[in-house]
Amino acid sequence: MPIAFEKVNYQYAPNTPFAYEALKNIDLAFELGKITAIIGPTGSGKSTLVQHLNALLLPSKGTVLVLDRTITHTDKPKELKSLRKRVGLVFQFPEYQLFEETILKDVMFGPLNFKVDEATAKVQALDALKMVGLDESFAEKSPLDISGGQKRRVAIAGILAINPDVLVLDEPTAGLDPQGSKAMMELFVRLNKDHGKTILVVTHDMEHVINYCDNVVVMAEGEVLTHQLVGDYFERKQQIESIKMNLPQLLAFKEALIAGGFDLNTPMRTLDDLADAIAMELSR
Numbered sequence: 609m610p611i612a613f614e615k616v617n618y619q620y621a622p623n624t625p626f627a628y629e630a631l632k633n634i635d636l637a638f639e640l641g642k643i644t645a646i647i648g649p650t651g652s653g654k655s656t657l658v659q660h661l662n663a664l665l666l667p668s669k670g671t672v673l674v675l676d677r678t679i680t681h682t683d684k685p686k687e688l689k690s691l692r693k694r695v696g697l698v699f700q701f702p703e704y705q706l707f708e709e710t711i712l713k714d715v716m717f718g719p720l721n722f723k724v725d726e727a728t729a730k731v732q733a734l735d736a737l738k739m740v741g742l743d744e745s746f747a748e749k750s751p752l753d754i755s756g757g758q759k760r761r762v763a764i765a766g767i768l769a770i771n772p773d774v775l776v777l778d779e780p781t782a783g784l785d786p787q788g789s790k791a792m793m794e795l796f797v798r799l800n801k802d803h804g805k806t807i808l809v810v811t812h813d814m815e816h817v818i819n820y821c822d823n824v825v826v827m828a829e830g831e832v833l834t835h836q837l838v839g840d841y842f843e844r845k846q847q848i849e850s851i852k853m854n855l856p857q858l859l860a861f862k863e864a865l866i867a868g869g870f871d872l873n874t875p876m877r878t879l880d881d882l883a884d885a886i887a888m889e890l891s892r
């Protein structure tokens with residue numbers, strides 16, 4: 609069962625003077641059971657792309673295949689509810705999607721909407737809050753009375769409580785502190801490794817891509833430039849610089865060492881890899 613785009617175009621404000629083609633002829637298949645990063649400059653179409661995955665946006669042209677569903681511009685939102693149980697999407701600014709009186713009610717909304725009984729929904733909501741690092745003392749607070757980073761966690765918990773097979777996260781760590789951001793990425797890795805969830809994550813953070821993701825999709829100006837294994841992608845420095853993204857620090861440091869005369873031309877993903885390569889070089 610694929611998650612794929614076939615010749616997809618998406619136009620905002622069609623048939624108006626403001627018509628704008630945000631996705632152009634996208635052909636792309638995501639690997640199930642993996643963590644895929646979606647990167648690219650601001651305005652390149654990442655958010656537009658991922659909103660197709662639970663049919664929040666319908667393609668103007670072409671077809672989106674999500675698990676056993678085929679989505680085209682003729683679909684009706686009503687018929688797509690079952691899809692939203694299986695594909696959870698956390699928006700780029702999820703804090704705006706909180707609307708209930710209490711955090712617990714907000715997180716229970718998804719399960720209740722999918723006809724889970726009240727008691728079970730409560731258990732699922734409290735579990736999900738715990739997963740994102742919010743203990744029971746938050747349950748009865750208003751979502752308006754917490755920090756931006758905490759709101760983001762609540763929104764993510766709201767999707768986790770539905771227990772979808774595919775998690776789509778649009779910049780989930782923006783605005784979190786470094787510890788919180790790391791904990792959030794580690795949560796996604798656990799959901800992937802221990803529970804087999806497919807994770808698609810939009811990010812501007814190259815450290816997250818190299819540390820936590822299997823595959824990377826690079827977008828620019830509404831098109832997919834490349835879709836590769838993360839290890840292969842970062843082996844080609846020019847490719848990264850050409851879209852004005854930064855190298856992860858590890859690789860920037862490796863490049864600086866090479867420029868300084870070190871012979872370090874082995875692939876590396878972690879600080880340990882780099883430390884080993886330097887030790888080897890120094891012992892020669």
Ligand SMILES: Nc1ncnc2c1ncn2[C@@H]1O[C@H](COP(=O)(O)OP(=O)(O)OP(=O)(O)O)[C@@H](O)[C@H]1O
Pocket residue numbers: 620621628630648649650651652653654655656657700
């Ligand atoms: N509601 C909208 N109406 C018209 N144009 C839009 C709308 N939303 C986005 N766009 C345009 O579509 C293009 C792609 O936007 P999108 O939000 O998908 O980019 P992005 O890659 O997610 O950027 P960022 O990294 O800033 O979040 C941009 O040029 C944007 O201005």
Ligand SMILES: [Mg+2]
Pocket residue numbers: 654655656700778
């Ligand atoms: Mg975006």
